[in-house]
Amino acid sequence: MIIKILLFILGWVAGGMVNWLSDWLPIERRLGGLICSSCRKEMGWLDYWTLAPCKHCGTPRLLRSWLLHFGLGIVFVFVESIGAQRLSLVEAVLWLTYSALVVVIDFEHRLILEKTSIVGAILAFFVGTDIHGVVVTILGGAAGAGLMFIFFLGGELFRRWMEKRRGEPIPEVAMGFGDVILGGIIGLILGWPGVLAGLFLAIVGGGIISGVILLTMIIKKKYQAFTAIPYGPYLIFATFYLLFFA
Numbered sequence: 185m186i187i188k189i190l191l192f193i194l195g196w197v198a199g200g201m202v203n204w205l206s207d208w209l210p211i212e213r214r215l216g217g218l219i220c221s222s223c224r225k226e227m228g229w230l231d232y233w234t235l236a237p238c239k240h241c242g243t244p245r246l247l248r249s250w251l252l253h254f255g256l257g258i259v260f261v262f263v264e265s266i267g268a269q270r271l272s273l274v275e276a277v278l279w280l281t282y283s284a285l286v287v288v289i290d291f292e293h294r295l296i297l298e299k300t301s302i303v304g305a306i307l308a309f310f311v312g313t314d315i316h317g318v319v320v321t322i323l324g325g326a327a328g329a330g331l332m333f334i335f336f337l338g339g340e341l342f343r344r345w346m347e348k349r350r351g352e353p354i355p356e357v358a359m360g361f362g363d364v365i366l367g368g369i370i371g372l373i374l375g376w377p378g379v380l381a382g383l384f385l386a387i388v389g390g391g392i393i394s395g396v397i398l399l400t401m402i403i404k405k406k407y408q409a410f411t412a413i414p415y416g417p418y419l420i421f422a423t424f425y426l427l428f429f430a
Contacts, residue, residue: 263428270315290417296416362416
């Protein structure tokens with residue numbers, strides 16, 4: 185019971201770290217203090233970590249803040265309860281924290297950042313090597329990045345073809361190059377041929393959920409062609425399933 189309480193507290197702290205980094209990394213080059221995501225004025229340590237409203241603008245904390253604090257705490261306890269079949273508990277905690285950061289930033293800003301990608305690649309390489317060995321890990325990383333690069337090129341070719349057909353530029357891209365890098369990262373941790381299952385699940389899940397989103401937009405008459413949909417979360421959730429449940 186004590187371990188579960190400590191893990192929940194650790195998840196609470198990790199959730200706060202992800203909130204802090206999500207507020208800074210996509211916008212500023214250098215990290216700063218704890219800030220309100222609305223007015224971007226500095227918040228007190230106690231107010232920030234207890235999820236109190238901003239004293240400057242009175243804005244309540246984002247729903248994302250609550251979900252991360254409680255969500256990571258619950259997930260850490262859950263993972264310890266079921267037993268991380270392929271990862272040690274420390275590896276699981278680090279990977280889940282990194283995954284949460286990628287999902288939040290990609291969902292809110294449509295970005296896979298270089299800084300997070302470097303950290304993710306290092307983490308995935310060491311965890312993947314511990315699970316599969318060096319060769320399988322490197323093969324998985326190369327396959328993940330290579331296959332995602334093919335999808336990236338296909339999306340670019342389709343976008344340019346549509347630009348010529350419509351006679352006007354299309355600012356949105358089907359898939360960003362950050363997704364290619366993320367494909368390599370999940371390939372490192374899943375190894376070869378596990379990365380194939382990860383990409384398959386991500387593509388199927390992404391297709392289904394994206395279809396539902398687009399259908400909803402059409403019904404509400406808010407549909408816009410080439411609406412950007414973040415792909416990183418699907419890669420992350422597919423990897424999560426394979427690491428902890430498959």
